[in-house]
Amino acid sequence: MLWRAIVGRLGLSIVTLWVVSVLIFVGTNLLPGDIAQIMLGQTATPENTEALRVKLGLDKPAHMQYLVWLGNIAQGDLGISKAGLGAGLGTPIVEVLGPRVTNTLRLTALVAVIAIPFSLFIGLIAAMHPGTQLDRTVTFSTLSLISVPDFLVATFLVLIFAVYLGWLPSIVFLRGNETGWVLIKTLAMPTLTLIIVASSQIIRMTRATVLNVMSSPYIEMAILKGVPRKKIILRHALLNAIGPIVNVIVLNLAWLVGGVVVVEIIFAYPGLAKLMVEAVLLRDLPLVQACAMIFCGTYVVLIFLADMASILSNPRLRHPK
Amino acid sequence: MSEITQNASPTKQFEELPDAPPKRKIKLSLAGKIGVVVLIFWAIIVVIGPTISPYHEADILDEELFVVPGGDEYPDTDFQPPSKIVLLGTDYLGRDTLSRILYGARTTIGISFISTLLAYLIGVTLGIAAAVGSKVLDTILSRLNDALLSLPSLMMALVMIAALGSTIPLLILLTGIIYAASVFRIARSLGQEVMVSDFVEAARVRGEGLWWIITREILPNIAMPLATDFGLRFVWIILFISALSFLGLGVQPPMSDWGSMVKENLPGLIYGSMAPILPSLAIATLTISVNMIVDDISAFTGGKLSKRMIS
Numbered sequence: 145m146l147w148r149a150i151v152g153r154l155g156l157s158i159v160t161l162w163v164v165s166v167l168i169f170v171g172t173n174l175l176p177g178d179i180a181q182i183m184l185g186q187t188a189t190p191e192n193t194e195a196l197r198v199k200l201g202l203d204k205p206a207h208m209q210y211l212v213w214l215g216n217i218a219q220g221d222l223g224i225s226k227a228g229l230g231a232g233l234g235t236p237i238v239e240v241l242g243p244r245v246t247n248t249l250r251l252t253a254l255v256a257v258i259a260i261p262f263s264l265f266i267g268l269i270a271a272m273h274p275g276t277q278l279d280r281t282v283t284f285s286t287l288s289l290i291s292v293p294d295f296l297v298a299t300f301l302v303l304i305f306a307v308y309l310g311w312l313p314s315i316v317f318l319r320g321n322e323t324g325w326v327l328i329k330t331l332a333m334p335t336l337t338l339i340i341v342a343s344s345q346i347i348r349m350t351r352a353t354v355l356n357v358m359s360s361p362y363i364e365m366a367i368l369k370g371v372p373r374k375k376i377i378l379r380h381a382l383l384n385a386i387g388p389i390v391n392v393i394v395l396n397l398a399w400l401v402g403g404v405v406v407v408e409i410i411f412a413y414p415g416l417a418k419l420m421v422e423a424v425l426l427r428d429l430p431l432v433q434a435c436a437m438i439f440c441g442t443y444v445v446l447i448f449l450a451d452m453a454s455i456l457s458n459p460r461l462r463h464p465k
Numbered sequence: 466m467s468e469i470t471q472n473a474s475p476t477k478q479f480e481e482l483p484d485a486p487p488k489r490k491i492k493l494s495l496a497g498k499i500g501v502v503v504l505i506f507w508a509i510i511v512v513i514g515p516t517i518s519p520y521h522e523a524d525i526l527d528e529e530l531f532v533v534p535g536g537d538e539y540p541d542t543d544f545q546p547p548s549k550i551v552l553l554g555t556d557y558l559g560r561d562t563l564s565r566i567l568y569g570a571r572t573t574i575g576i577s578f579i580s581t582l583l584a585y586l587i588g589v590t591l592g593i594a595a596a597v598g599s600k601v602l603d604t605i606l607s608r609l610n611d612a613l614l615s616l617p618s619l620m621m622a623l624v625m626i627a628a629l630g631s632t633i634p635l636l637i638l639l640t641g642i643i644y645a646a647s648v649f650r651i652a653r654s655l656g657q658e659v660m661v662s663d664f665v666e667a668a669r670v671r672g673e674g675l676w677w678i679i680t681r682e683i684l685p686n687i688a689m690p691l692a693t694d695f696g697l698r699f700v701w702i703i704l705f706i707s708a709l710s711f712l713g714l715g716v717q718p719p720m721s722d723w724g725s726m727v728k729e730n731l732p733g734l735i736y737g738s739m740a741p742i743l744p745s746l747a748i749a750t751l752t753i754s755v756n757m758i759v760d761d762i763s764a765f766t767g768g769k770l771s772k773r774m775i776s
Contacts, residue, residue, distance in 0.1 A: 156611075163612035171624050284496070287760065291752035293704050295711045295727060296745040303734050405619050406708050417620075421712075424623050432624060439617050 248415035267350025286344035387457035394450035497761035500754035514567035522568035583641030588648025596656030696759035
């Protein structure tokens, strides 16, 4: 029964990925401008434009282009960056993506490692003392933080740490060989911004989830039979809240991978989201497709993991009605 | 005679029933009350903002206005501190910040509100269709919706805006479609819940049509949770549109919009100008107050909504 549920979810994820690939292909093909013409620039003549179009496979009908593209992706070949972003004309996309993916992963991992334990702790503390001054402070400040735009948080951090105190650089300039203290200082601002934004969401959801469990009958039973409060929360409530909390964490990770656009742009952080924005501006179709596939693929995988976590932690979900 | 009783009867009868539900009255906390006041304030500004604003949003103020006796003949007009001439100072081009915030209220709130309405129109229609329709329809719509949800919204907007340009109708349409996906999810799950309830079963056995069931049973029962969700969605759409404008892809100059005002005045931070701070505060007051109200209402409806938002 457990296996059937897992295989079912896996099948759904694969179907979703396929629909996503169609959407991305159709969406990116809406981009105006002929790649061949953009690549040739001022040297474009009708003849050599046509020749390049044939060479790039742009003369084939759209559904054939889609099949070729999908086949290549399945083999791990993301194609060739047509506008040659950064690394010159005709660079394989895999090479362009490499360092960018590393950068975004590094930022995301750093944020996750700090933000998740911190917010779980705060969320749990708030849920343990509902209605107290502490709880109200936490609720109010997190609600305020998720209500303000993330560029506002980033702006204030720049104002404080770069303009007034002058401790940290206001943009990120990564050479790739920074180590130790310098690296920490370079990454501090984007990391801090993302931690603030992500934590407030995780804190709120952790608190809501634990409180929700706390209102269930078996907790009431435990209270009535005189189990100490601390034990109730750690033994009964927390264990039952693990599924939803893991769900929240995974969703936030997915958000981090995609929602870093504003932060990466403000701090000029050379990550994947910034690469995709640049690719859109340069009409580099294969690169946009590749970035979008990475983002959506990551998201689908993370959602699948979230589903798995809830199925494993809640046996009732193993038998879908 | 018969007309009078007909007019008065529905509510009257309802109240006379012995097991009539108690009247619903939402008690707002202090934060919620402040939220309502702030919300009403901004709603009034949306209506009368441009009328009461001292200058036009695109007016670049004359240097003469800033001449002080005995001072420079050609004073700077950009990033001026608040004074009697410009109550909240000027921006990077020497335009009046107060006027731009007043005009921007209409742009930012208007676009966000219409987008939210559009998202609801699409999302609720399709969501209920999926909930009451055949299994095939439900599967197709849900798969498509999952795929749409799995595209990071900002990314998708970037691609579409790059493809089609940034005009206000397009911005509204795009935001509406992107956010319709999450509305669909909620409307569908709420609708499904009602569809399996006993009173819908009873209505079916009675021989009521599908349209009757949708309008008389489903919609009234999902209206309250949807209303709270509307508030949350509205906040997210404001933040989304502001982020787009901040990236330079949303509302285009010379129209003022709170998100782009923050972006264009960022350099003023170094001179201690209020120009980038004030529009951010405007966004924050609006979104925080909507959230406070929603918080109160969902506490009132038993926190069901927050449960749904997590799973």
